[in-house]
Amino acid sequence: MKETIQKLLKIDRRYLFLLLTLSILIPILKPLGLPNKSISRDVKNIYNFMEGLPEGSTIICSIDYDPSTAPELHPQATAIIKHAFKKNIKVIVLTFIPGSTGLIDQLFEKLPAEYGKKYGEDYVVLPYMANIVAVITQLNSNLYSIYEKDKDNKDLKSLPMMKKINNYKDIKGVINITGTAILDYWVAYVGDKFGVPVMGGVTAISQVGYGPYLQKGQLKGLIGGMKGAAEYETLIKEPGKGTSGIDALNVAHLLVLALIIMSNLIMFFFK
Amino acid sequence: MKNTLIFLTAFLTFSSYSSFAASQNKVKPAAISQIELKNFEALDFPYDKGESGLLVWEHTPELEGAQFSVLVSTVSDKEGWIEAVKFSAGENTADKINLPFWSFNKNKNKYAVALEFNNILSSQVKEELNYFAKVKIIKGKNISETKVLSSKIKGNWFRADRLNNLIVFLVVTLVFFIVVSHAKKKGLFIRRIAGLDAIDEAIGRATEMGKPIFYVPGIGVMSQISTIASTFVLGEVAKKVAQYDSYIKVPHYDPIVMTVSKEIVKQAYTEAERPDSYKEDINVFISHDQFSYAANVDGLISREKPAACFYIGYFMAESLLLAEVGASIGAIQIAGTDVDHQLPFFFTACDYTLIGEELYAAGAYLSKEPMLVSALKVQDFGKLVFMISVAVFSLLLIIGAKMEWKGLAGILTEILKVY
């Protein structure tokens, strides 16, 4: 008996791999709906902000993540866009990292049709730009001096939703979803300088670092990681990838913890 | 040590001077309705590359409650006026300018308005530029306007605000030369580094088992310090491998690192008097793409089953990808990197880990070469300066807070701040 249990300490790693596979795969196939108790204040703030916007107002969505952080951030972006479409809020999409263009395409593949939205009337996607600080500062005076065309090379000014848009004065807020430090630029160069409300969506890891910005109100709200996405999905009553994702993460994390405890208990009692 | 003291005294003298300098300027109110600005000047903004101008004037009691509208033009003194900024009295005073005290008179009773022409003109300033400026003073219904001043903005040649950095640099360089020029005189002491004693053990075991040794230098390029340190360790490891007549394999990510490593391994075999055992295929190029490199090295490790694996150099996410496969085949693993966020993975998955700076010290420890050892001494000096500065400055600040020495915190902050 003792020996069999001791053998567990040197268990074939492949059993651990199998357990992890199951713990992530099962929630994808069949969401467990584990309790996602609290909704954080920072996520709620973004939701309230969006709810408070009058119909037909315009926000900027800066989508800056590449495939490596997409599992956490894509559900956030999806939830935000869904909410905007539901509330008839118009969205201008910007991006400052080249890797995210493909993901933006994916984002707008199906959503507009689901909500009966049209390109150019309800949302517009602008092309990738390299020099973020120059661009976001410039947007304060004149958007068209930077972006003459949209991403399909159409004359931007000719699009119906852009008729009344010139600079930040016509924008109600900025939501930046990113796995990089781009959010810091939005806060420093747009939020602080021009007084546009800036909100963010970031990975679970970098979430901690934004505490000071939130505390001082430089960031009006923040969605953190898969959990934040799940919370937002709960708020807009559209469970999606965030909800199933947080299920998978819950189970997988519990698995790691259980394994660590188990190996210590075995070592403690049987060795 | 002496140098630190001189450095400190210099700054303290500096600071006491500037706190005296902050004297109060008060002028009696003028009775006329036209409001004038006292000592109104248009200047070039100092220490910049030539994109901003600067307006200064003194605060007078009659300016209380006023609003200023700063108008600038780059065309002429008559037309092309643009409102650069509008603010109320009490804002935009000189102490708000982001420059340290030794380079700018941060008088609270002075207004200093930086004119960033890139923003004002919405275009990049490319060459020297003349500008005209005037200020509208609005106080209730009284609106006065100053005379038009003009100045030139130009690129400056020295960032006096970075003087603190320059002084630290000069001190480090000085110490560096003193220590290095005395390098050969005496055998300098280095403390034991645990991970390095395991190298012999690892190579010995590999020889006994007749299995190869893997030395993975990571995904750094030659100009990275960790890669340079790694090549030193590689030289020593290769020498031992040659002596034991064991077999080593070095898979590469960067071609330049590979050519350097080839030289080093060849040299090591010569020094160990086994030049004939050296083979060209010790160093192999894998891929210049992070994850395909990791995939292939993983494949190699699981197929060739080395008895010892070294992961020494610059590593990112592949650290655990490599170390865990090495652990699964039961190799002795010695890792070393200066990438702080990858250290936890090496530390948990490997038998010995050189943490951060230990990697830099490894070359010196193994080779005992005077030049390397003395460089290590300079590093120790730097750490000593850090430890002492933290201790002394903290104490100073605590005492300062207790005794309510105003301005001390600000001065210390500016001395250490990055501009």
Added chain:
Amino acid sequence: MKLFKKYIPLTIVFLFGIVSLASYYVPNKLSEDYLEVMNAWENIVSAFGFFLGLISLFYAHYMKIKKKVDGWGYSLFVYIGFLLMVVPAIISKGTQLNPDASLTWLGWAFRYLYNPLSATMFSILAFYIISTAYRSFRIKSLQAFVLFAAAFVLILGRIPVGQMIWDSILGFTKVTAGEAIDWIIGVPSTAGKRGIMIGVAIGAVVTSLKIIFGIERQYMGKD
């Protein structure tokens, strides 16, 4: 010959080192232009460096195929993989998306070849994390306990279920899991990280000085 083999290269190191260093203290437009040019130059030089690698790679696998060493057939796939990226790139002139936002051949090759391979390799880390944790987080000493405890709190506190467990066991302390994480990251872990960073930074400065003044020149090879 020594002039060309040794002294001129050492002069190059010194000159570029000193001028780049000085550019930090000189705000003039000139120093900005210098950095811009150097950046472009470095790009170009390292682009050639890449060809060094490409040639080595092709040569090594060519030899494997020629000598028919064990598993030489796999070496063919190196060439296939290379062509599968490069041919589409030439067809679509290096762009991934057509003007109408549909995928070009290169975009296709990136999305269905390179990206799955790269992302999968990255995600394998999840498996290795779990086996490393199982093997290494054993409390054998007080130091190991500290490592274990910090990791445990961070893993537990990140997930909603973990936060509920935390609240039900440690709720009486009025400290939430999030606050505990913030503290661990903000205080003791910051001290640990800072110590490593400073040591590394000083080491980097000293090594850079050695390079600039030609004391460190192992990278140049012998003789």
Added chain:
Amino acid sequence: MSEGMIIFGAWIAAALTLFLFSFLYKDNPFFKIAEHLFIGAGMGWYFQTIFYKIMIPKIWEPLHSGDPFKIFMVVIPALLGLSLITQFIPKISWISRYGFTFMMGYSAGMAIPVGLATDFMNQILGTIEPFANFFALSGWQMFNALAIAIGTICVLFYFFFSVEHKGAGKKVSNLGIYFLMIYFGASFGNTVMARFSLLYGRFDTLVNYSSAKYFYATSWILVGLTLYFVAEKLITSAKRETAE
């Protein structure tokens, strides 16, 4: 891109993903194929990036601009770059030093002032900053400020090589190790979620590819791989039996 190519792409992507994952079970020919394909594709990807982002715009175009200054500014780095290639010819390989030394000098010069500023002076500042209004802090904040300062000093002492760590020194460096351990543990724990999210992303894609739209790509490939491993096991055990 046609619908057919996208479905084909999904099959390729699903196969490559599963081939790489199969290494977790054990090394096998499918993994080796994916691994070697990956080396080629990785180098191919870099090749096209360098070709279209550097070679064409930064070398070819300026060379054909007809502007002598622009040409000069390209010829110099191109020669430095070409010098690297002499590595392959041992007799003149010393020429490559010109390319190396340029890169080493430039990056060393850039590293010094920035290193001093952000990682040295700024870190001192960060450590001592909380003491500025020390007596306005709560007891807990005071403790934290002291803990960071003392912890940093202890860790640095651990990296101090000039003295043997014994006696009081041993205690200080030991305390430093505790701070390092907390950092390692926290940093490890903090990464877990990011890595699990990535794995979730891969699995999600695989599940997506197993839908009818992609003709059950994932499922078929998975069945194929499983059959291979079962067959392989049967054959090796049969061989072992005949050998016995």
